[in-house]
Amino acid sequence: MKVAALDLGTNTFLCLIAEGDKNGITKVHKDLVQVVRLGQGVDKTGEFHPDALIRARACLAEFKKEMDAQKVDKILAMATSAARDAKNGKELFKIGEDLGIPIEIIPGEDEARITYQGGTVGLEGKDKVSLIVDVGGGSTELIVGKANQILFAESLNIGAVRLTERFVTVQPIPAKEQEGVTQFASSELDKVLGEIRKHKVERIIAVAGTPTAIVAVEVGGFDEKKVDGYFLSKERLQFWVKEFAQTSVEEKKTKYQLGGRADIIFAGASILLAVLDKLSMNGMYVSTKGVRYGVALEMLQTP
Template identity: 25%
Template sequence: MQSLFLQQSHDFPFEKIAAIDLGSNSFHMVIAQVSHGQLRITGEFGEKVQLAAGLNDHILDDESQQRGLDCLSQFAQVIEGMPPGSVRVVGTNALRVAKNRYDFIGKAMDIMSHPVEIIAGREEARLIYVGVSKTMDHGDLKRLVVDIGGGSTEFIIGHQLEPFLTESLHMGCVSFRQRFFPDGTITKSNFQKAVTAARLELLSIQDDYLEEKWDVAIGSSGTIKAVFNIVKENNWSKKGITPKCLKQIQKALFSAGHADKIDLPGLKPERKPTFAAGMAILTAVFECFDIKLMDFSPGALREGVLYDIMGRYAESDIRERTVNYMLSQYHIDTEQAKLVTHTALSALAQVKEDWGLNSISSEDLLRWAGLLHEVGLGISHSRYHKHGAYIISESDMPGFSQQEQQALANLILRHRRKFTQSLNFKFTKSDQQDLDRLSILLRLAILLHHDRKEGDMPIFTLKADDKHLHADFLPGWLDGRPLTLANLQSEADYLSAVNYTLTFS
């Protein structure tokens, strides 16, 4: 299995980048050339894997996993040789809810030399909005963006490049097909039941979204793309999707009576099994939000991921904004955080070759952990490392994958007290070793600044091998700092519990 820390340090731009979306209904890949900060799509690939159809009691069955792996084997041929960091693979709702998702991810990462990231629903919504806003210009108008997927539906209100509201609801065309159209039969009764169920889901966000208001409604991805193509093919509207268009499509569905018998010009055969379910969700959205017209955006999640790759190598990395927001939100002592971070990164620079911590991901995680290690103090000083880990693991953190959040929470949990503390999260053996070593460097930096003296920067050299770290301080420096000396001795005891040795002089 490939490591989350695989990404190597190098400057952007890449000549070519790729985004792979492991959706609940379909797997998609888009390849783009990058020139002067602009993207040019050079290849698009997709397959109806229907991963969510293989979910039983939140367990992915072998057949659905194999369909996904077969598809990824084809994708792997296209991205073979692309450097680490130039490809992002994101998993959405089906992998979010699957209890055995890491079994599938492990197999997937054996096929592709790029890590698979599971993204939270609101992060998926943010990336969808990035894709829409980068491909459609609505000037000063506020947008409502709706994306109906296989297992979830995302809703975003934003202005220009900035989203205001982001939500992800647990309803999609695959899950609704299984609930309301399991054998493909389509009647007014089961269609209306699906619409009612979708409206009940929408109740949780309806008031907030109607209060925020918007100027234009935009749809993206599978179901809405299919509806838009049908409307266009039948010349039912020149501007986009209207309530009247939906009524005409519903009439055709009821007339067909079964998914296999749907006869709508513009509808692809592979879309038929899930189309009635997606239409029911879209009908509920139109009714709840009183939408009179919806346009279609060709850009969505995959395009958003591409632009996010570019942003991570520029000043626009959304993750940096998220960390800065949390520094302010939780009233963290920024001067202390900066001192700890500076010392931790100095330590990393000295041992990264010996400990194999050369990746951008390692440096980023250590920096963010240094800045946020006291985030839990806003709750209580007692066990604040545990409070901090909970905040990081459970918060909506735009730009972060679930694995990145859990890795960051792991570092914050273990920055003090027993080193053997752990979260209920499965890391690869290689990743866990990297996290152990980053934790040691963070702990060392924190104890060297335990006295919280701003002008007192420790000067030291580090040497590391497999399970040993030696710190060499300026002659006499520790003699005048008995608290630091005691903390180092205590730290050596903590680390010995996990077979690491810390020596100092």
């Protein structure tokens, strides 16, 4: 069966077109990504910005052309934080209806399982207690699991877009604004730290655009073989947080090729660093997989 699995995030839309069966994914045909910034202004207004909805429609129309060309058997798009928060969230579902792309909001308990399954695809050592950290635009998902069992899951309202819009007014970023991001992320993490520590986490696996973008800079450009499974040390992450704070958005685009992620990468990296600090870990593994892989597995395993 050939499926199209979409992850409609607060910052980025992803579309995985893959083939497989109930035992898993056997071939990836396309793995598409576009920075849409669906969550533009949602933290302040509680609504999707009209421009964000225009970008969302354009992106999904492009994805649909590729799905049609690939003759997929099944399509499913999962929407997370921004669609949950927006008062006019129905506008996004209307776009999906118009284009023939079914969109669902992931229920919290399913989101944890789907993210965990997707984030651990292809990784060795599944018997280790792993913490998946998925820094999105609007929220950060924290999922502790071992083998196929979820031990703890929580979604916190700390995302790269949300914290940038809330605290950052200019880049390079003044020390006071850097502190605002760090302290808020730290205080939110404190709410779940006790529960996470109970499970004696052996490794952290970071998924989504923030960690993969940082590693791409580390290795000299995005190469999935080099990025997937890369160990990003705490020391290097500290370096990048400092570097992203001290550079303009334009410098981050030209010097580090960060594109539409350039203005929010500081906040995203700061969240990752706060997780390492809180758990006294010396680094994290980075996975290029994530929700879209989990969604694809769901479709392949469900008749």
